[in-house]
Amino acid sequence: MSKQDEQRLLVKIATLYYNENKKQSEIASLLNLSQSFVSRALTRCQKEGLVKITVVQPTNIFVSLEKAIEQQYGIRQAIVVDVGEEASNAQIKHAIGSAAAHYMETRVRPEDLVGISAWSSTIRCMVDEMHPQNIRAQGVIQLLGGVGPNGNVQATILTQQLAEYLGCPAWLLPSQSIEHSVEERARLVNSPDVAAVVAKFAEVDVAIVGIGELEPSQLLKNSGNYYNEDMLHLLSERGAVGDICLHYYDREGKPVLSHEEDPVIGMELEQIRACKQVIGLAGGPEKHNAVRGALQGNYLDVLITDYATARSLVSNG
Numbered sequence: 001m002s003k004q005d006e007q008r009l010l011v012k013i014a015t016l017y018y019n020e021n022k023k024q025s026e027i028a029s030l031l032n033l034s035q036s037f038v039s040r041a042l043t044r045c046q047k048e049g050l051v052k053i054t055v056v057q058p059t060n061i062f063v064s065l066e067k068a069i070e071q072q073y074g075i076r077q078a079i080v081v082d083v084g085e086e087a088s089n090a091q092i093k094h095a096i097g098s099a100a101a102h103y104m105e106t107r108v109r110p111e112d113l114v115g116i117s118a119w120s121s122t123i124r125c126m127v128d129e130m131h132p133q134n135i136r137a138q139g140v141i142q143l144l145g146g147v148g149p150n151g152n153v154q155a156t157i158l159t160q161q162l163a164e165y166l167g168c169p170a171w172l173l174p175s176q177s178i179e180h181s182v183e184e185r186a187r188l189v190n191s192p193d194v195a196a197v198v199a200k201f202a203e204v205d206v207a208i209v210g211i212g213e214l215e216p217s218q219l220l221k222n223s224g225n226y227y228n229e230d231m232l233h234l235l236s237e238r239g240a241v242g243d244i245c246l247h248y249y250d251r252e253g254k255p256v257l258s259h260e261e262d263p264v265i266g267m268e269l270e271q272i273r274a275c276k277q278v279i280g281l282a283g284g285p286e287k288h289n290a291v292r293g294a295l296q297g298n299y300l301d302v303l304i305t306d307y308a309t310a311r312s313l314v315s316n317g
Contacts, residue, residue: 007050013038014045062307068314069303073295077302079103080310081283092283092306097125100208100281100304105133108166112205113138115267115275116162117245118146118155119177120210122281127158130165137166141200143207144245144266145175173197175265177246185263194265201267207275209299211282212243213290242290244272244280244299251289253297269299277301288312 009031016022016030017038024042028035045051057063060082069078081095104126108114114137116123140163146155156172163170174193188194214236235257239250245266248256255262255269272278278299282291283306292313294300305313 007048010041010045010048010050013041014051017042018051062310065307065310065314069295069310072314073300073303074298075295075300075303076277078310079302079304081304081306083283083306083308085308087306089284093122093125096122096281096283096304096306097127098129100126100279101129103279103302103304104208105130108133108135108137108206110135111138113200113203114140114162114166115143115201115204115207116140116159117143117207117209117266118158119144119246120212120281122283123208123210124154124158126208126281127162127165130162132165133167135167137163137168138205139163139168139171140166141171141197141204142173143201143204143209144264145173145177171197171200173265177266178264182260182263185265189265198265201271202274204267205276207267207272207278209244209272209278209280211280211287211290211294212246213286214240214242214248215286241293242287244269244294247272249293249297249299251293251296253293253295253299269297272299273297279304281305283309285309 013027013031013033016027017024022030024035024038027033028038031038042051046053062080062082066078066080069075069080079099081092081099083092083095087095100122140159142155142159144155159172160170174197175188189198214232235248238256240248240256241251242249245268246264247262247266247269249269250256259268267275279302280291280294280300281304282294285308288309291303291305291309295303295313
């Protein structure tokens with residue numbers, strides 16, 4: 001039997017399978033072959049170059065850029081959304097939120113304990129894009145205090161709405177994000193209601209976090225949950241470029257405040273780093289350094305960001 005005879009049969013099998021969409025069992029019956037022979041033949045077709053399978057990548061999907069970020073920073077997955085060059089911050093947040101909603105709807109598993117850093121307008125966009133799911137998570141837990149002049153409404157609604165979509169209970173954190181002093185933070189953390197929620201931080205399976213810059217967002221300013229000018233000046237002097245759960249870090253991802261200086265009640269940076277899966281949502285030109293610092297600090301497993309931010313991470317990493 002010549003090589004050409006073998007190839008003739010291989011091409012016949014491949015044509016029936018790939019061009020005519022016949023099942024392997026149908027091909028086996030039609031050509032009087034065993035199904036295992038057909039399966040091996042299809043494998044040979046690819047190995048010998050008779051069949052070449054290519055993935056058609058649309059222009060607004062950035063697989064290579066995502067791969068570059070994953071390799072450079074050692075994260076599990078990067079998701080880069082397509083927005084126009086002149087996109088507003090609101091449009092960027094909406095695109096990231098939409099991608100994050102899809103990620104959550106396809107990745108959250110039954111009995112996952114999901115943590116949410118509710119002080120993020122991008123996370124709010126994510127929750128707005130979500131739909132009720134046919135799973136029952138273990139629960140949704142608020143990772144950053146939200147009590148304040150206007151704060152509890154934002155934090156409570158986001159946490160409870162996500163819990164409703166995931167068919168599970170919500171654990172709310174009954175404290176401010178930033179207490180008046182470290183002593184006040186210590187007192188509250190030891191109070192039964194707050195302690196019960198804080199104790200569950202170590203059990204979180206999936207943490208959804210926003211990435212903030214040094215300058216407080218308008219959302220935080222409106223809530224009253226942000227540092228005064230003196231503390232912001234100190235953070236700047238120490239090289240702070242961003243925060244997760246209002247715990248600030250420098251360009252290398254190192255915390256800029258010691259535990260004894262930090263009045264924030266929220267999931268600690270070390271807890272975030274130790275969490276099984278942390279999904280970071282952030283984009284826009286003002287967030288480039290903050291996102292890079294979060295990656296350098298190994299706080300993220302998944303990053304969902306916009307194209308321009310992604311490009312800056314690879315070119316300046």
